[in-house]
Amino acid sequence: xxxxxxxxxxxxxxxxxxxxxxxxxxxxxxxxxxxxxxxxxxxxxxxxxxxxxxxxxxxxxxxxxxxxxxxxxxxxxxxxxxxxxxxxxxxxxxxxxxxxxxxxxxxxxxxxxxxxxxxxxxxxxxxxxxxxxxxx
Amino acid sequence: xxxxxxxxxxxxxxxxxxxxxxxxxxxxxxxxxxxxxxxxxxxxxxxxxxxxxxxxxxxxxxxxxxxxxxxxxxxxxxxxxxxxxxxxxxxxxxxxxxxxxxxxxxxxxxxxxxxxxxxxxxxxxxxxxxxxxxxx
Numbered sequence: 001x002x003x004x005x006x007x008x009x010x011x012x013x014x015x016x017x018x019x020x021x022x023x024x025x026x027x028x029x030x031x032x033x034x035x036x037x038x039x040x041x042x043x044x045x046x047x048x049x050x051x052x053x054x055x056x057x058x059x060x061x062x063x064x065x066x067x068x069x070x071x072x073x074x075x076x077x078x079x080x081x082x083x084x085x086x087x088x089x090x091x092x093x094x095x096x097x098x099x100x101x102x103x104x105x106x107x108x109x110x111x112x113x114x115x116x117x118x119x120x121x122x123x124x125x126x127x128x129x130x131x132x133x134x135x136x
Numbered sequence: 137x138x139x140x141x142x143x144x145x146x147x148x149x150x151x152x153x154x155x156x157x158x159x160x161x162x163x164x165x166x167x168x169x170x171x172x173x174x175x176x177x178x179x180x181x182x183x184x185x186x187x188x189x190x191x192x193x194x195x196x197x198x199x200x201x202x203x204x205x206x207x208x209x210x211x212x213x214x215x216x217x218x219x220x221x222x223x224x225x226x227x228x229x230x231x232x233x234x235x236x237x238x239x240x241x242x243x244x245x246x247x248x249x250x251x252x253x254x255x256x257x258x259x260x261x262x263x264x265x266x267x268x269x270x271x272x
Binding site: 010012018021022024025026027028029030031032033043050051052053055056057059060063064068069071072073074075076077078079080 | 157187
């Protein structure tokens with residue numbers, strides 16, 4: 001049973017290895033992520049993590065914690081509020097916000113990611129389908 | 137100069153290695169992605185790729201092709217229309233949809249991902265900031 005206000009979280013330090021591995025898997029070798037010298041000439045002044053790498057922590061909460069196995073991802077909306085740098089520790093927090101259709105198991109979740117300074121780096125929401133484990 | 141209708145694309149076969157590497161980087165070890173036996177008992181009947189892994193191809197287009205370097209990701213919204221299985225070949229297509237504020241360099245892009253059967257697997261849009269290379 002999912003109730004409004006239920007929540008789960010997952011935190012992880014975003015390492016240099018994560019960023020380079022993510023570049024290799026996704027194909028996104030934009031220099032802002034992988035070239036420390038080129039990054040100096042940008043507004044960020046240093047390499048930043050891919051937004052989708054940081055956002056994937058939201059997926060981790062939904063897929064493993066809230067609600068976890070059986071969840072089917074229907075939608076994700078993300079606003080990238082602040083950059084995440086290599087070495088930042090990010091915490092994704094997912095909270096049930098609205099029961100859209102209980103019989104069909106459709107829920108809206110707020111999905112936020114914060115850095116170690118409690119700055120919000122991603123704000124957004126997800127829509128998921130969740131009936132019960134194994135039923136999906 | 138970015139014009140409405142400008143577009144770019146990137147395609148990639150999603151491998152088993154990609155899915156397992158993405159699980160390791162994100163922390164999302166939901167069995168639907170990594171346990172072939174458990175996946176048989178789901179509606180999908182086999183392991184599926186993480187939605188964020190597939191969605192990352194959109195980021196690759198934006199970060200490396202359309203518009204490429206200098207783009208700053210402000211927002212991404214994605215609807216996950218169909219599952220992506222290991223071995224599927226996905227193509228992300230990004231098209232400039234709206235010039236929100238040309239002087240500030242704010243653009244809206246449609247962001248779609250298709251599989252090898254031309255089924256849409258992700259539908260959505262992005263908002264980006266892009267002035268010119270190096271200015272950001």
